[in-house]
Each structure stands twice: as C-alpha cells, then as structure tokens.
Amino acid sequence: MHTRREHLAAIVTILPSIILLGIFVYGFIANSIYMSTTDWGQTAAMSLDPQIESVGLDNYRDLFTGFLNVRFRQDLVNMFFFTLLFVGLSLLVGLVLATIIDQLFWGETFFRTVFLYPMSLSMVVTGTIWRWILQPRGGINVLPTLIGLPPGKFLWLSSRDQRLVFDWSHLLHYACWVLLVVLAISAYSQWRQGKKGRLAWHLVICGVLAGLIASRVLTRLRLLPYPEMHGFNDALWGVVIAAVWQMSGYTMALYLAGLRTIPSELREAARVDGGSELQIYRYVDLPLLKPITASAIVILGHIALKIFDLIFAISSPDHYPTSMPAVTMFLKAFRGNELAVGSAIGVILFFIVSLLIVPYLIVSFRREE
C-alpha cells in the first residue's frame, strides 16, 4: 500500500525524535540509575574527579530503613495522599464546572475563561499567591469576620496535625487494607458486568487479603526496628486546594468537550423513554465520560507525583507536613551534596510514576488493536 520509498521517508522522519529521546530520556535515566548505585556524595563530592565507589542498593536500603530518612518516608506518604485528593477533587470539581457551564443561560465564554485561566499561571506563581491567602494570621481565616463570625482557627499550611496515623513498620499490613478496598471495588464492577470468571479470582484474592489482615500476621514483619508514626497531614489541604484551583480548568475543558460530543440522539432517546434530566445525566452522560476520566487521571496523576515548584513556593523547603519526594531529592542533591542519594530518590519517583503510567499505556494500546 505504501511504497518502499514512502516507508523509508517515514523512518527517516521519526528517527531524529527517537534518537533525541533515546539520549535525553533513556540515556539520562540510565545514568541516574547508575549514579544511584554509587556513593557519590561523600566528602569531596564536588571535585572535578570525584572518587566514586559502587555501593549497590545501599542508598535504597537507607532511604527506606535509615533512621534519618524519616523525611523521605513522610514524603512518600504525603505524595500518596496528595495524589489521591488532588486527582479525585480535580476530576470532581472539573466535572461539576463542566456541567454548570453546559447549562448556563449566558456568559459561557466569561465563566469558562475564569475557570480556565489558572492553568496559564506557573506553579511558582500559584504557590506564592496561595501562600499568602492561606496565612493563618491574615488570609482566609479573616474572611468569616466580614460577615460577623469569629475568625477561622485552622492553621492551614502550618498545621502539624495528623490523621489516619499509622506505624511505618506495619506498612505491609496497611497496604493489604488498601489492596482489599481496591479489589473489592473492582470485584463489584466485575459483578455488574457479569464477568463471572474474573469475579471468582477477585473474591479469592480478597479472601486471602482479609485473612492476612484479620490474623495480623503481617504485623510481625517489622520494616523498621522501632515504631515510626506517619499519617495524613492536615497541612496538605492547603496544597491540594491550590493545586485543584490551578488544574480544575483542565478537567473542566476535557469534560466540557466530552459532554458536547455526546450525540443528542442518545439524550433524546432517553428523554422519550421518560427519563428525568438527572437520570439522563447519570446513566447516559457519565458513563460516556469514562475514557476522559481515565486519561485525565494519568495526566493529573503524573503531575501530582512529580510536584515540586508548587511545594517550593507555597511552603518552606524544610516543612515536613508538606514535603514531597521531588523536593527532598532536589535538596539532597544540591544543598546537601548527596548526589547519589538524590539520584536514588529520582529513580524511585520514576518507578512509582511508571507504575501508574505503564498499565494505562498497555491497556489503551491493546484496546486499539
């Protein structure tokens, strides 16, 4: 169908991109992985010819079990909760905004612009502005006084309160809980779709997990020799609000485009069948928006996992409750001169991001075939 000449032209066209990405992405990552297995970062890290020795996986082991790396472990917990809240709320708020805009009498352009413009700002600007707004002393907490109520008392970014406090040593035990919840939801969806075979597997694994949890056998396996408490830091709410403010315009635009592509015949048919507007929304519109949700989760997810500029601008670089792995990586490498450890954190980040992205890539590309 295509001539050889055309095929050749195609290959030549795409080759530069492949080569460039090969170097700039894969080459540099390989370099990072190599660096992370060395001890670069001891005394004379900055010499032109540093004495570097290979230490295998020591850096990784130290990050997860070292006494001083409690900050890194807290970063991981923060990252987990932040990603959940940020992605979830962005999707929800975006959907609500899109639905509202779709139903407006007038001013669509105006409102759409108002909700969309935060995307045009850099995260540094967003962080700086919200840092001011979230000041416990004079920012948002002052607003209730405008209508005669007492001022707010929440410390926002300065808060050191924690919820859902758990012991890192028992992480595997809690991981089982999380897996159980995820699988239960998935099992429910399999049941709704009538896939009996898959459902059986799900139930078996759920059973095993439930057994592990009930018997508390995993709590015997301590990841650390001492208890180390972590939890969801209330201070993260401030960061989540700023981030959702910035990115909800994106999900809104996606959902708006999605809502507009739904063929009116489908809606008409449902209306003829006697459905109310709300029912049409729930049973016609929402299911058709699922692919959008999936791709939005991937985009927002990877932004959340790598978040750096926003945290740096919105709070101090050394504030635990809002710290994230990318920030710690930057500080370790460039302020503490521990370049190998910084690379290790980078590799871990990369690995976590891959966990999110690779399944999505596989599923979406397999679906195309």
Added chain:
Amino acid sequence: MSSGKTIRVLAQILAVLLAMVYLVPIYMTLITSLKAPAEINVMTAWALPSKAHWASYGVAWERFAPNLQNSFVLAISATLLSAIMGSLNGYVLSKYRIPGGKVALPLIVFGMFIPYQSVLVPLFRFMQQTRLYGGLPGLILVHVVYGLPITTLLFRSFYQEIPDELVDASSIDGAGFWGIFRHLILPLSGPPFLVVCIWQFTQIWNEFLFAVTLTKPSSQPITVALANLAGGQAVSWNLPMAGSVLAALPTTIVYVLLGRYFVRGLLAGALKG
C-alpha cells in the same frame, strides 16, 4: 421543562459564586502589587491599598524587559518546533507501519513522565560537552525534546481519526509521503495544532528548573527574573506580585483569547490522550 429551567438557574447562580472563589487569588495578587512595601502586612492582606502604588510595575518591568525577549524567543520557537516535529511523528505513527512502530509510541510517550530533577546533572554535563550550555539554543533544544512525547501523542490521537481510505486514495493518486502530509494531513491539523501550541507555550513559558540551571544571565527567561524578585533576604512583596502579573500576562491572554479553541481542539479528537 421546568426542571430543566430550575437546573439552569441553579447553574447560573453556582457559576457566579464559583467564579468569585476562583478570582480571589487574582484579587489578592492585584491589591498586593499595588501596595507600597511598608503597607504590606499579613494582617491587612485583604484590605485595598490606601493609594495605588504603581511604581512596583515600573520596577518589575524594568527588571523583566530583557528577559521578556528571551522568554518570547524561547517559547515561540520551542513551541513551533516541537509542534511541527510532533505533527510529523504523529503522522508517521498513525499512518505507516514501520518496524518497531508498535513499540515506538509507548516508548516516546513514556518520556513525558520523567521527573526533570532526576536528569538535571547528566543533562547539564551533556549540554556542557556539546557546547550548548548557557544560551537559548540549548534551552530551546531541551524544551523541544521534552515536548516531543506530548505533542506526538496529541497529534497521533488526532490523526488516527482521519480515515485510512483517504490516505490510500491520495497514495493512489500519486502523492508520496510528503505529498500526503502537505495536501491531506496538514490542512486538517488546525485544531490539534492549536491545542498543542497553547499547551506547549504555557508549559515552556512557565518552566523554571531548566531555565535557571541551563542558562547564563543574558539568556535567562522571565521565570528566573521573577524568582529573583522574590528572593534575597529582604523581600518586599509588592514586587513579586507585580512581577507575577506581568509574567502571567502573555499566557493569560493566550487562554482568554484562544480558550474556546482549546476546548474545540480537545473536542475534535485530541481527547484520547
């Protein structure tokens, strides 16, 4: 239908309320940028300035003006280059079966997800060795390369929707690789080009990490100048706020004027991303 009307009225009210919430940060930025430094205090953060202190904008503009040119050159050229290359890549990956083609797209897209910090040191050394460090051409190259995954993805998703029969018909008519691209694909590429250009322009204009580590002072873009306003031991907040407003103007204008096309472009199939 009255329930439909009620919903629409409700939507209207909610929209107004939410818009006020979304505009709060801009209000805060604007009033702080117009206050004299001595007046800026956390306690009076919400109060309007006693007298508009426009000097901050003057100072910010003075500091920014050289960097503004850098930012424009950087953002425009990197956006255009990455868009063009992305478009070509998307064309190849959607319409041609080449060896390794199935693996190529996931490998390219994967490049979108790396944290920039983890490649900073090797990237720097590479730029150093190829003598590209310090100037705009190097920074443009970096942004083009790291922009390739998303632009390729967006274009490919869009081009997938173009029926293969049209391509075959063109091919039979004697149009070669470039002919098909110029006469068939390109004319249809308006919407994805707009989405890609808007997205890339914003990302590159606002990017800080590479901007600060890979340039020498004469080539620094505006994000670095903005950080310089807010740095140091003694910060008078009116300057960074004024600076933020100025720095955000181009991208905000892009979104205000072209926002409709952004949505339309997403509508037209760049959605699949």
Added chain:
Amino acid sequence: MKRFCLLTAAFCVVLVATLAVAAAAAPQGKLEIFSWWAGDEGPALEALIALYEAKYPEVTVINATVTGGAGVHAKAVLKTRMLGGDPPDSFQVHAGQELIGTWVVAQRMEDLTWLFQEEGWFEVFPEDLLALISTDEGIWSVPVNIHRSNVMYYIPENLKKWGVEPPKTWDEFLAIAPSLQEQGVIPLSLGENWTAIHLWESVALSYLGPDKYDDLWEGKLSWTSPEVVGVWELFGRILEYTNPDAPSLSWQQATDMVVAGQAAFNIMGDWASGYMSVTLGVKPEEGYGWAPSPGTEGVFMALSDSFGLPVGCPNRENTIAWLKTIGSKEGQDTFNPLKGSISPRIDSDLSKYDVYLQSAARDYQSNRIVGSLAHGTVANERFMNDFATVMDIFLANKDPQAAAYAAQAVAIQSGLVK
C-alpha cells in the same frame, strides 16, 4: 498558515543563532560574579561592582544573580556548573565550613594566604574570624561583610506598656513570658524552619557558653552529652512561647509582628535592623531597640559573606583584582552601609554606618567571636541539610532525647565527628 509557521520557526532559529554568535564574540576582559543577592541587597553589590569598574574600566563585569528558594536555586546552578567544569570567576559563599566542607575539600578553591599577606589583611581581620575561615592548609575566601546572628529586637515603647524589660538570660525570659501571654502578646515571634535553627543557635550559645559551643563544632563535645540535651530541653520550653503559625511566616513577617505590637521579642540577624530602618521606616533607638540574645552578652556570633578564587576560573587576574577590591577598606565601607552589615576589618570607617551598625561594630571589635550554624560558618552543607530535618522533627514532637540522637547521627554522617 502552515507555511507562515514554518517561516516563523526558521526565522526564530536564525535569530537565536545570531544572538549566540554575537554573545560569543564579545570583548575579552570579563569578570563573572555569581551571587544570590537580589531585591534590597542588590544595590550594595552594584555599588561594589561600580567601584571595581572605576578602577578597572577595561573589564566587563557580569552580575550573575540567582535568587529564590532561600539560596537553594543558586546552589543548584553553581553546583551544576562546577560539576560540569564551568566555574564562574567568583561566587558568593558563606565563609567557613559552607565553603570549606563543599569546595575546599574537593580541591576546587585556591589558597589565598599569599593574598592576605600581600594586602596586609592579617592585621585587619580579627583572629577569631581568621580561625573560622581557614584550615590547616590555608585561607580560602575573602570576607566582604559580617552579620551578627545573636541579636534580640524589641520595641521599647511596647515593652514599657507591657511592663517588662529585655531579658538578660533565658530564665528571665521564661519568667516574664507568661505575663506577656496573659496580655495577649506572643512573647517571642518565630518564622519558618531556618529561623528556628537561627533561634536554636542563640539558645545553644547561651546554654553551653562560647567554649563548649566551639567544642561542639570541633567534634569535641558529643551531641548526646547531657549539656546538649539540655539545650534541646530549654529550646523546647522557649518554643512554647512562640506563635503556632510560625512555619507560614517568613523572617520579615516575624519581625512585622514585633513592630505591630503582636509580639514582644524576635531573635534575628542584623539584616532585620536594615529591614526595620529602611523598609518599615522604624528608626534604631527611637523606634526599635536591640540587645544580645539572652545569655550571650559579650559574644558575637558571626556569619560572613565572602568570595573565593575557584581553581580554573576563566579570568584569574580579573578575579584577583576583584578580591583585592572587596577586601579593601574602601570596598567594604562602600558595600556594607548599603547592605546593612558591618565590615570585617577593624579599621573600618564607622562614620558611614547607622546607629545600630556602629553598635554592632563596637561589639565585633571587643567581643569573643563564634560562628553561626544556620548560616554556614561552623558546619558543612551536608550537616546543615540534615540538621534541618532534625529541627523539623523536633518542632513536631518536641522530644529532646530523640533530637540529640538524630543530631549525633547527622554529625557522624557529615564528618563533623570523626
């Protein structure tokens, strides 16, 4: 439309290429100064550069400033450049371990003993200071200013109103703090993490005394010893009288609290005096008062910004001229009044400085000098980076024993304790 886009792209590439070529063909005789001074500190550096350019008109000075992130961005840029073998001609760095522990041990700096001898600086810089900025192998940077860390600020009028006097020891502070709280005043205002370290070092100095404080940094006093645990305990008690929203506040906002009458005292370096005088318009003595932080009378905790001579810098002769300029009496007395710091030279012309700085200079010339932790004089960067972690853990759980162990671990890992 597409052709237009292609043309624009081509045009941009050509434009950029031309700019690059033009930049490369610039005249010889350059000097690239790398710093993180900006905002209100900019004029001081610019005045110094103007002085240099007047003396050496054929040299073009490139003022490469990178600010933001509390100096981290500047460090990232500097380190990527140094690692890539492209050092600036000279860079701003805190004199002492921040320089020594990172660059000197990596053999990236030239020894400046010969320059100090040539310029007669051994006679004009105090011995305590020289001890802090040298190692057995030599002297590594030229200090251009001295800031004092252990200063306590207050508004005298407000103190009269509240019926308290500036405390001379921390015990006095702890005694008057409850009465201040009852009157709705925060006894001691505090800002984000690094200001807590800044406060900690004053507390440590007063609790340990200057000799034991020095021992701590020479590895002679263990971080888990009862004295040091005592520092953390005292620090914890003091923290109870600080504002709970400290992590959200910059150091200026903590100073604002004192000026606005919401807080009684604030411990900060003497850049706060510049902030109050210049930005807030509150005059020294008439408007605000100061004293050495409680328990540190007679000791001057110093930090110093300085410039060194990197090995392999592109314009070595120009850089040496720069170092001579900044170390000269004229240079320092031009720079420091604008910066809000004092000259490290004991022959400085004090008439050029304001009331506060004159008092600071008098203390400098008569007091015992020790180095600051928070500002890089006594501990290397790895220690400081990890110590910030220890501090934040302590701020969260207030456990002195845990902090002591953690600090000892940090000290061992960063090479402070052999």
